[in-house]
Amino acid sequence: MNVRLITLDLLSEFQAKLIDDEKSKYTIEKYLRDVRQFMVFSEQKNVDKALVVSYKAMLKDSYTVESANSMLASINAFFRFVGWLDIIVKQYRVQKKVFCEEEKELTREEYLRLVRAAEHQHNERLSLLLQTICSTGIRISELQYITVEAVRTGKAIVSCKNKTRSIFIVKKLQNLLISYCERNSIKTGQIFVTKTGNPINRSNVWREMKAVCKEAGVNPQKVFPHNLRHLFARVFYGIEKDLAKLADIMGHSNINTTRIYIIATGIEHKRKMENMKLLI
Numbered sequence: 001m002n003v004r005l006i007t008l009d010l011l012s013e014f015q016a017k018l019i020d021d022e023k024s025k026y027t028i029e030k031y032l033r034d035v036r037q038f039m040v041f042s043e044q045k046n047v048d049k050a051l052v053v054s055y056k057a058m059l060k061d062s063y064t065v066e067s068a069n070s071m072l073a074s075i076n077a078f079f080r081f082v083g084w085l086d087i088i089v090k091q092y093r094v095q096k097k098v099f100c101e102e103e104k105e106l107t108r109e110e111y112l113r114l115v116r117a118a119e120h121q122h123n124e125r126l127s128l129l130l131q132t133i134c135s136t137g138i139r140i141s142e143l144q145y146i147t148v149e150a151v152r153t154g155k156a157i158v159s160c161k162n163k164t165r166s167i168f169i170v171k172k173l174q175n176l177l178i179s180y181c182e183r184n185s186i187k188t189g190q191i192f193v194t195k196t197g198n199p200i201n202r203s204n205v206w207r208e209m210k211a212v213c214k215e216a217g218v219n220p221q222k223v224f225p226h227n228l229r230h231l232f233a234r235v236f237y238g239i240e241k242d243l244a245k246l247a248d249i250m251g252h253s254n255i256n257t258t259r260i261y262i263i264a265t266g267i268e269h270k271r272k273m274e275n276m277k278l279l280i
Contacts, residue, residue, distance in 0.1 A: 004047040004084060006039045014081050024141060024160070026202070034074030049087045056089050065092045106227040108235065110218045114209065117216035126208045128180055129192055129200070130228060136167050137232035137250055140202045140225045143192050151177045151191065158251070165251050233261035 011032065018028045041055050052075070059068035069091040076088045111134055118127040132138065132146060142158045145167070150156035151174055156167040169177070177191060192200045205225045213220040229250070237246050247258040 005044060006035065006042060006047060006078075010082060011035060011039075014078055017081055026141060030070075031074045031077060034071045035078045037071070038075045047084065047087065049089075052087050052089050060092060065094050068092060069094065104222055104227075106218075106222050106231050108231065110216070110222070111228065111231055113216040114212055114218060114223065117212035118208075120215065121212060123208065123212070124180060125192065126205075126212070128176060129205060130209070131176070132173060132192075133225060133228040134232055135170060135173055137229055137236070138167055139229065139251075140205060142167075144190055144199055146177075146191050148181055148186060148188050148191060151181070160251060163251060163253070165248065167249075230261050233258070237262045 014035070015028060015032060018031060023031075038055055041058070042051060045051060055075075056068070056072060059071055062068075063071070072089060072091050079085065079088050111130070115127050115130050118124075118130065129143070132143070133140070136156075138146070138156075138158070139160070142156075142160055145156040145158045146169075147156070151169055154169050154171070154174055156169060158165055158167050181187070181191060190199060194200055194204060202225060209223050209225065210220055213223050233246060233250060236249070237243065240246065243255055243258055243262075246262070247255045250258055250261065252258045
């Protein structure tokens, strides 16, 4: 029987394939991180179905089902790449959520308090960054396309995940960003950069957002960049009620992904049920 081991050479080949498939930087990092974690778990033992099933059980005991499934998806992708199709495992079944937990949803009011707190702390870049993400629905990884040139035209052309889409920059945001560029002598290229001129990344934004939570009176557990994108989606859908159009704006290939973004809180569901007036 052939012994199957995960080696550094196989990981390098897998990384090269992910790059060739034009996966995003963060997707590649996640896949490799998840495979390395399984590699440590395997302790250089023969990788067979029993070992993978044992790992799957460990994940369920240690993480949420959603996180466990995400990690299983990564190692399954690796197994497909190396041709170990007989050890691919099924993900855990997850009941579809009809509403999200209130403690995880960032409200419009909380978002505005974060923006004001950033302004009060004289962090103009953070204030404008929050407003840019929340008013366009753009991803952190796509901030590189918010350039001086794009702002002047009122439209950013975003290329991500083998798709190209237009992100419209409304007039008020245009004016705010142009003024910011003029005050900071940003004449061309990316607007949101670090003090050293490097592109701002997810960890930069996350850290700065956490720093204003206390003053804003917002639970830090619900403050992270992607929640701004969720807020954009919920507000847009509340106005348009057009899921297909929202999917295009968000850059989603699967409309079911967009549905996740517009799940309301349990409190809102309860209020709608109370308004049904079906009780005597």
